[in-house]
Structures are given as structure tokens and as C-alpha cells.
Amino acid sequence: MNKAIEGCFALVLHSHLPYVVAHGRWPHGMDWLNEAAAETYLPLLEACRKLVEEGVSPRFTIGLTPILCEMLASDTFRREFRAYLEDKVEAAAVDEKEFSRTGRARLEQLARMWREHYERLREQFEQRGGDIVGAFRRLQDEGHIEIITCAATHGYLPLLCEDISIQAQVKTAVQCHRRHFGRAPKGFWLPECAYRPAYRWEPPLPEGGDARDRKGVEEFLSENGIEFFFIDSHLLKGGEAIGVYIDRFETLRRLWQQFESEYEPAPEKKERSPYEPHLVGTKPDKKPVCVLARDPKTGLQVWSGEHGYPGDASFLDFHKKHYPGGLRYWRVTGPKADLADKKEYEPEKAQAQLAPQVMHFADLVEQVLSEHREQRGSGGILVAPFDTELFGHWWFEGPQWLYRMRKELENKRVRCVTAGEYLAEHPPKVVVSLPEGSWGQGGFHYIWMNEWTRWTWKHVYRAERRMVELAGQSAGDGRVEVQRILKQMARELLLLQSSDWQFLISTWSARDYAELRVGVHAEYFSLLAVLLEKAAAGQALSTEDENFLQECEQRDAVFADIEPAWWAGLEYA
Numbered sequence: 001m002n003k004a005i006e007g008c009f010a011l012v013l014h015s016h017l018p019y020v021v022a023h024g025r026w027p028h029g030m031d032w033l034n035e036a037a038a039e040t041y042l043p044l045l046e047a048c049r050k051l052v053e054e055g056v057s058p059r060f061t062i063g064l065t066p067i068l069c070e071m072l073a074s075d076t077f078r079r080e081f082r083a084y085l086e087d088k089v090e091a092a093a094v095d096e097k098e099f100s101r102t103g104r105a106r107l108e109q110l111a112r113m114w115r116e117h118y119e120r121l122r123e124q125f126e127q128r129g130g131d132i133v134g135a136f137r138r139l140q141d142e143g144h145i146e147i148i149t150c151a152a153t154h155g156y157l158p159l160l161c162e163d164i165s166i167q168a169q170v171k172t173a174v175q176c177h178r179r180h181f182g183r184a185p186k187g188f189w190l191p192e193c194a195y196r197p198a199y200r201w202e203p204p205l206p207e208g209g210d211a212r213d214r215k216g217v218e219e220f221l222s223e224n225g226i227e228f229f230f231i232d233s234h235l236l237k238g239g240e241a242i243g244v245y246i247d248r249f250e251t252l253r254r255l256w257q258q259f260e261s262e263y264e265p266a267p268e269k270k271e272r273s274p275y276e277p278h279l280v281g282t283k284p285d286k287k288p289v290c291v292l293a294r295d296p297k298t299g300l301q302v303w304s305g306e307h308g309y310p311g312d313a314s315f316l317d318f319h320k321k322h323y324p325g326g327l328r329y330w331r332v333t334g335p336k337a338d339l340a341d342k343k344e345y346e347p348e349k350a351q352a353q354l355a356p357q358v359m360h361f362a363d364l365v366e367q368v369l370s371e372h373r374e375q376r377g378s379g380g381i382l383v384a385p386f387d388t389e390l391f392g393h394w395w396f397e398g399p400q401w402l403y404r405m406r407k408e409l410e411n412k413r414v415r416c417v418t419a420g421e422y423l424a425e426h427p428p429k430v431v432v433s434l435p436e437g438s439w440g441q442g443g444f445h446y447i448w449m450n451e452w453t454r455w456t457w458k459h460v461y462r463a464e465r466r467m468v469e470l471a472g473q474s475a476g477d478g479r480v481e482v483q484r485i486l487k488q489m490a491r492e493l494l495l496l497q498s499s500d501w502q503f504l505i506s507t508w509s510a511r512d513y514a515e516l517r518v519g520v521h522a523e524y525f526s527l528l529a530v531l532l533e534k535a536a537a538g539q540a541l542s543t544e545d546e547n548f549l550q551e552c553e554q555r556d557a558v559f560a561d562i563e564p565a566w567w568a569g570l571e572y573a
Contacts, residue, residue, distance in 0.1 A: 005379060006413045007275070007369030008422050010292070011402075012230060012385035014189050015041070016065040016154055018500035018517075021076050022555040028513035033071055034084040037132060040392035041072070042121050043399035045128070045135050048144065051406055057144045058406055059416040062136065062388070063189040065150040066176035067498075069133050070558040073180065078130045085125070088118040091325025106344050110329050113347065137181050146418035148187030149177040152559065155497035156448050157217050158196035158436060159457065161208035162464045165497065168566040170220045172494065172559055179561065186420045188226045190217065191499050192448070193294075194438035195231055204449060207461035218280045218289045228290035228423055230385055232439045233274040236293040236432070275372045275380030277428040288431055290423050292383045294439075297368055301361060302386060309357045310395035311335060314349045317342050318394055328396075354401055362408040369414060381422050448502040456502060456515075459522035463493050466529055471567035474536050481541060485532045486564040488552050489525055495556060496521035524552055 017036055020029045048058045071077055092115035099108035128135045139145045151157060152172035160166055170188075177185045198216035203209055221229060272278070274293035281288035302308050313332050320330045320339045330342035331350070365382055372380045391398030409416055437444050449457065467489060474482050496518065504514035531545055541549070 003413050005415050006366055006373050007379035008381040008415045008417045009365050009369070009409060010059075010061055010381055010383045010417055010419050010422060011406075012061040012063065012148075012189075012383060012419060013044070013388040013391075014063040014065075014150070014385060015388035016063075016068055016150065017071070017389075018498050019067050019071065019153065019495055019556070019558065021071050021074055021557075023517065023520075024513065025080075028510045030080055031084065033077060034081050036389055036393055037072070037077075037081055038085065038088070038118070038121050039396070040389050040399070041132050042124055043392045044388065044402070045132070045139075046124060047399045047403040047406075048139055050403060052139075052142075052144055054407075056407060056410060057416075058139075059418050059421070060145045060406075061148060061187065061419045062145050063148045063150055063187075064133070064136060064180075065154055065189075066152045066173045067154065067558065069176060069180045072132045074557070081125065082122075082130075085118055085122045088325070088327070089115055089122070091327060092118060095322060095325055095327060106346075107329050110345060110347075111327070114327050133180050140181065146187065146420050147177075147181055147185070148189060148419070149173045149185040150189040151191050152176065153494045153498045154191040154500060155494070156191055156194055156445075156499035156502070157220075158194050158438075159204070159445060159449060160464065160497065161203050161461045162468055163215055163220075164468055164567055164569060165464045165493075166215075166217065166220050167223075168490070169494065169497070170224050170226070171566050172562060174224050174226075175561060175563075176559060184225055186225075186227045188221055188229045190229050190231070192438045192503075193230060193232050193235075194445070194448075194499075195235060195434055196436045197434060203461070205454065205457055205461060207458045207465075209461075209465065216281070218291075219283060219286055221289050222281060222286045226289060228277075228292060228419060230292050230294065230383065230419075231434065232437070233293045233296050235434050235437050236274055236278065236291070237269050237272040272432065273372065273376065273380065275369070275382055276376070276430075277381065277423055277426065279428050279431040280434055282431060282433070290428055291432075291434070292381070292419060292423075294385050295368065295382045298361065298364055298382065298384045299386075301364065302384075302390070309361075309401065310390070310398065312350075312353050312357070314346065314353045316345050316350065316396035318396075350397055351400070354397060354404055358401060358404040358408045361405055362412050362414075365409065366412045366414055381417070381426070383419070447506050448499060450506060453502040453505050456505070456518045459518060460497055463496055463522060463525045466525075467493050467567050468569070470529060470532055471564050472569055474532060475565045475568035477536060479535065481535045482532065483564065484553070485528055485535055485549065487562050488549065488556070489528045489532065490562050490564055490567060491556050491558055492521050492525040492528065492552070494559070496525060528552065 017032055020032050023029055025031055048060070051058050092111050096108055096111035096115060099111055136147060140147050150173060151169040155169045157166050157169065174184060195217050198214060198219065200211055201214040202211040274295055277290050277292055279288035280291050300307065302310070311332060313334055315332050316328055317330045317332050320342050321328050329345055331345045333341060333343045369380060369382055391402055406416065471486060474486055501514040501518050504510045527548065531541065531549065535541060
């Protein structure tokens with residue numbers, strides 16, 4: 001049946017976790033990665049496989065950050081994940097016996113559900129050869145999804161004090177993406193959707209040096225062959241910036257109160273539509289980069305803590321767990337319900353709630369695109385970006401919602417596309433300038449730069465400037481020891497630059513762990529710098545020096561093909 005198309009829809013999923021391999025297990029560390037793989041990445045792959053088998057190409061745009069790919073591809077992860085799944089199967093079996101012995105029939109059924117659930121995940125993991133990254137690559141090679149990249153370790157690009165640091169984050173990302181997926185990325189997810197145009201930049205801290213002219217973020221993307229990126233809608237058209245996490249973290253609400261009086265929404269530019277692509281970049285020697293904006297209407301349906309789909313009373317509650325196994329047996333119950341008031345989970349009722357939600361979302365997508373066509377006289381694209389980990393990890397029913405939503409859109413006057421696919425067919429012609437900002441309430445940097453996190457940036461800035469200095473002196477030194485140390489310094493710097501540490505500190509969700517990680521990477525960077533000076537001067541490394549270097553190389557074993565020359569001022573090396 002032919003149907004008139006109102007416009008196109010692009011689901012964009014941003015998948016990311018900070019580097020946790022060899023940096024703790026529970027409650028903070030390796031189990032974050034294990035949980036995300038079990039609760040989100042494998043279920044997402046299974047949803048895509050099921051869609052393909054049923055004749056529906058997902059057409060999802062899936063961002064996999066370089067550091068996440070490095071972790072998922074590591075032998076350490078495969079070993080730890082297999083053990084994690086075994087532990088969950090065993091924990092469910094123990095719970096099943098306990099609930100049977102104490103006469104709690106529904107909980108016994110739920111324990112059996114969990115045992116079978118983790119057994120299926122174990123089977124799916126082995127069917128994919130323990131290769132989650134490879135499974136996503138195959139989906140892309142078959143033409144069903146598009147995989148985009150991100151800054152190497154999710155560094156908060158506008159606040160990094162050296163242009164060379166931004167260049168290195170992007171170059172490392174492109175190189176890593178080629179290695180894992182066999183092709184260069186076309187799309188790029190700006191960490192925290194944070195953007196900064198070119199202007200004379202004054203560092204927020206003395207450690208950042210003097211004021212100086214800085215390149216716009218889009219220039220680095222253009223130089224490295226990136227064709228498009230995503231922003232929050234307020235950066236494109238003005239108006240109020242709405243935070244998606246402020247409902248989930250009370251500390252963010254309190255932090256926002258400190259900055260709210262200084263915030264004034266930019267005037268709305270009505271001629272700009274978030275349902276049309278635009279170009280960013282005015283340098284005559286550089287190709288402009290396409291930009292796509294998030295649709296706020298559909299986003300709130302999923303993200304809002306008050307109105308969002310995941311908050312349905314029937315869905316599995318994230319917070320209440322049964323120990324020692326940590327499995328969940330209770331439902332959300334209500335927005336005000338505390339842990340003691342949570343009712344037992346009823347899977348059949350939760351599944352029943354998905355259908356009306358999916359229909360509501362699909363209808364909304366069609367309606368928004370129809371309204372755009374009426375206003376502008378042509379079809380547009382509705383971009384719906386979400387953190388991948390929302391689907392499955394935070395919202396257990398989320399992968400099923402994605403599967404059903406994609407199927408429902410087949411019945412609507414909507415064409416599902418990947419972002420790159422749409423832009424190839426509808427290249428934008430209008431060049432716009434964008435203000436500085438990010439996602440989040442107020443749309444600026446306060447979540448990452450505030451009184452709680454300022455000290456972390458002092459270490460970042462000192463390390464950035466030291467890396468540029470030492471790489472400039474030694475990047476061309478052919479001695480093996482010098483290059484080993486320089487490469488490990490680069491890895492420690494990239495890990496230190498991860499925006500996750502400031503976010504975890506500001507939300508207090510894993511503050512101690514994040515502060516520890518900043519301290520560890522800053523300390524080891526400094527110790528490696530001392531070793532580099534020793535090696536560059538021709539001094540032999542002591543046994544203790546060699547042991548320390550090996551320890552760093554084994555613990556933070558990422559980006560094997562990293563290039564120290566990128567920090568030596570050789571921007572196009």
C-alpha cells in the first residue's frame with residue numbers, strides 16, 4: 001500500500017560509559033559495563049535482529065563511543081561478562097528456592113523469569129562469538145543501522161584549554177572507529193551535546209593560560225572528515241533550554257538554582273526549524289558540517305520524570321533490589337512511592353502498557369511532521385536522540401518499546417531513516433551560526449564547571465599544557481622507551497579528560513569514585529612525565545620505572561595505535 005509521507009524520522013542512540021576496566025568492580029566500576037551489556041546492548045541487538053527477521057530494517061543511528069568500543073572488545077570484558085552472567089543465573093536460582101520455601105509464589109515466578117532471562121543473554125552472547133562490537137558492525141555492513149562516533153573518551157570539548165586536545169580527541173576517535181568498523185565515521189555525537197564557536201576564548205581558570213583565539217568545534221570535525229553532528233534545539237532556534245536529567249537528580253536541581261538567576265533564554269529565531277538540517281562553518285578553506293537538532297516534543301515523552309513513559313506504575317522499578325543477588329522484583333508503583341511501598345512486578349501488565357505508549361509516540365511523530373509540512377510546505381526530519389542505556393538499564397521494558405515503536409511507525413506516514421541517509425538525500429544549503437552551549441537546564445556548562453568540579457579542571461589544564469610541551473620535544477624521538485611513555489601519557493590524559501567525572505561529581509551519583517579517578521589519572525600522568533624526561537635525557541629506566549610503566553600499560557590498555565604526534569602541534573599529521 002502506497003502512502004503519502006509527511007516526513008522522515010531518525011532515532012539516534014548515544015551509547016557511552018567511562019573507562020572502568022581494571023578500575024573497580026562493584027558498586028562502581030566493571031559492573032557498570034556488565035550491566036549495560038546485559039540490560040541494554042544485547043537486548044538492543046536482539047531487537048534489531050528480530051526486526052530484520054520480520055522484514056523491517058531498523059534504520060537506527062547508533063553512536064558507540066570509542067572508549068566503549070575499546071572496553072567491549074577487550075578480553076577482560078568478555079571474561080568478566082561471562083562470569084557476571086553466571087552469577088546472575090545462580091542468584092536467580094537461589095532466590096527461586098528461597099521464595100518457594102517461604103511461599104511467595106509470584107516472587108518465585110519472577111525469580112524463574114530472571115534465571116531464564118540471563119540464560120538467554122548468555123546464549124545470545126555466545127551466538128555472537130562474545131563480540132558485541134562485531135555484532136553492531138555486521139548490522140551496519142548489512143545496511144540496517146548507521147554507526148557514528150564521539151570524542152575518544154567523551155571529553156567536554158568546549159572547556160578543554162588546548163585546541164590540540166580537541167584535535168587529538170577527534171583524531172583518536174576516527175582512527176578507533178576505522179579499526180573497529182572498517183570505515184570512517186560520517187557522524188559525530190558531541191559529548192554532552194556541548195558546542196563552542198570560534199572566538200577569543202578566556203580560560204575559566206588561571207591554569208588554562210592566557211586569552212587566545214580558538215577554533216570552533218565544527219572546524220575540528222570538518223578537518224577530520226566528519227559530515228554531521230547533533231545539538232539541542234535551543235542552540236539552533238533559541239528559546240529556553242530544557243534539561244532532561246534535572247528530574248532525575250535532585251543535586252542538579254539544587255545546582256541549577258545557583259545559576260538560574262544568570263540565565264536568560266536567547267530570543268527565538270522562528271525562521272529556523274529543528275526539523276530541517278543546517279550547515280555550520282564559514283571558513284572558506286573548510287567544508288561546512290551539517291547539524292541536526294533534537295526534537296523537544298518527542299524527547300519529553302521519554303525523558304520527563306513526570307510525564308515520561310518509563311515512569312509508568314506498571315514498569316519494573318530500577319532502585320529496589322533483592323540482596324545478595326541484586327535482582328529486581330518490584331514495580332514503579334507510583335511517582336511518590338518509597339522503596340517500602342513498592343508492589344510486586346507483574347510482567348504481563350507491564351507488557352500491556354507498551355502498546356498505548358508506542359501508539360501515542362508514533363502518532364506524535366506523524367503529527368509533528370505533518371504540522372511542519374503544513375507550515376513549511378515540504379517534509380522534514382524529526383530527530384529523536386536518547387542515551388542508549390535508558391533502554392533496558394534504566395527502563396527494563398525499553399528495548400521492547402523500541403522494537404514495537406519501530407514496527408508501529410511502519411503504519412504511519414513516516415519514513416524511518418538514518419541521519420547520514422537523510423542528509424545524503426537532502427543536503428542542507430543554509431549556513432547558520434550557533435551559540436556556545438550544551439544540553440541541560442539553561443543549556444550551558446554549569447553541570448561540568450562549578451564549585452564542586454573546578455579543582456578537576458586544574459588538573460586537566462595542567463596535564464594538557466604539559467602534554468603539548470613534552471610531545472613537541474619528543475614526538476619525533478625514535479627511541480622505543482620514549483614513544484612508549486609518550487603514548488601512555490596520551491592515554492592517561494584522554495582518560496583524565498572524560499566528562500563523566502564532572503557529571504558524576506555534580507550529580508553525587510558516584511562522587512567518591514569520580515574524584516578518585518581524576519586523582520589517579522592526574523597522578524599517573526605526572527609520574528609518567530617524570531619518566532619521559534629521564535628517558536629523553538638518555539637515562540636508563542630502573543626496574544621500578546619499567547614496572548610502573550608496564551602497570552599503566554596493562555591497566556589502561558586503550559587506543560593501541562595512538563599517535564603522540566597529534567599533541568605536537570602537527571594538527572593534520
